Amino acid sequence: MSEPVLRVENLRKSFGGLVAVDGASFEIEEGSIVGLIGPNGAGKSTTFNLITGFYEADGGTVEFRGEDIVDNSPEERAQRGMVRTFQITRELTGMKVAQNMRLGGQDHDGEKVVHALAGTAADREREIGSKAKTVLKQLELWELRDEYAGNLSGGQRKLLELGRALMANPDVLLLDEPMAGVNPSLTDEIIEMIDELCEQGITFLIVEHDVDMIMDISDKVIGMHQGQVLVSGPPSWVQKDEDLLEAYFGG
Ligand code: ADP
Ligand code: MG
Numbered sequence: 726m727s728e729p730v731l732r733v734e735n736l737r738k739s740f741g742g743l744v745a746v747d748g749a750s751f752e753i754e755e756g757s758i759v760g761l762i763g764p765n766g767a768g769k770s771t772t773f774n775l776i777t778g779f780y781e782a783d784g785g786t787v788e789f790r791g792e793d794i795v796d797n798s799p800e801e802r803a804q805r806g807m808v809r810t811f812q813i814t815r816e817l818t819g820m821k822v823a824q825n826m827r828l829g830g831q832d833h834d835g836e837k838v839v840h841a842l843a844g845t846a847a848d849r850e851r852e853i854g855s856k857a858k859t860v861l862k863q864l865e866l867w868e869l870r871d872e873y874a875g876n877l878s879g880g881q882r883k884l885l886e887l888g889r890a891l892m893a894n895p896d897v898l899l900l901d902e903p904m905a906g907v908n909p910s911l912t913d914e915i916i917e918m919i920d921e922l923c924e925q926g927i928t929f930l931i932v933e934h935d936v937d938m939i940m941d942i943s944d945k946v947i948g949m950h951q952g953q954v955l956v957s958g959p960p961s962w963v964q965k966d967e968d969l970l971e972a973y974f975g976g
Pocket of ligand 2: 769770771
């Protein structure tokens with residue numbers, strides 16, 4: 726762990742009169758896993774969308790490797806190496822796993838891999854196919870490559886979402902609720918996968934409702950409440966924070 730790869734400062738976003746993110750500041754160190762937690766409505770997803778560029782900030786900065794990217798589009802941010810997962814949409818459930826992966830290497834969150842490759846269209850196709858195979862094997866989805874995405878379990882679908890994002894060769898991977906709808910028997914597998922990918926050099930920001938999972942996996946935990954960062958630090962430390970516990974379980 727070293728330099729912050731991502732630095733958020735005084736980030737603000739309102740919807741009408743409602744202040745969803747109210748001056749949030751935090752840093753994400755390169756090579757770490759950072760968990761973002763907080764009660765419903767705390768502003769986690771809005772923060773996530775501001776960082777990835779899907780919402781326009783009312784104020785504040787988002788720095789990626791020291792450069793302010795707050796005016797960059799989501800595509801530009803993805804090309805810089807900041808990639809998020811997307812839900813497997815209805816359209817994608819009708820396609821096979823392998824096809825989903827190929828598209829992950831081609832659509833907006835996959836532009837980086839496509840641009841990085843030289844050669845003819847056939848060369849690129851081959852490269853994408855070989856990358857997809859490597860990723861599917863790592864995620865233990867290779868055997869399911871000819872299955873329709875719609876036939877996968879909740880957990881397998883989450884792994885496929887992860888796989889599609891990995892096709893873009895991310896430096897920083899942002900996950901919004903990777904455990905939602907996942908059978909408890911598969912959560913350990915997803916945690917192991919995230920750990921393994923982190924060891925390969927990917928930095929993670931994970932928004933998650935499952936506090937136990939976040940405490941287990943994160944190097945740093947950021948606790949939000951009412952649009953503000955209430956606490957930020959190592960899990961053991963955050964776990965003892967009374968304000969955050971109050972925000973979660975208090976009135
Ligand atoms: P969390 O992910 O922590 O549950 P959100 O970031 O989704 O919280 O929401 C924070 C607040 O902003 C909530 O009060 C929510 O209702 C509101 N909000 C989020 N997105 C929108 C939107 N697109 N339009 C209006 N209000 C929104
Ligand atoms: Mg949310």
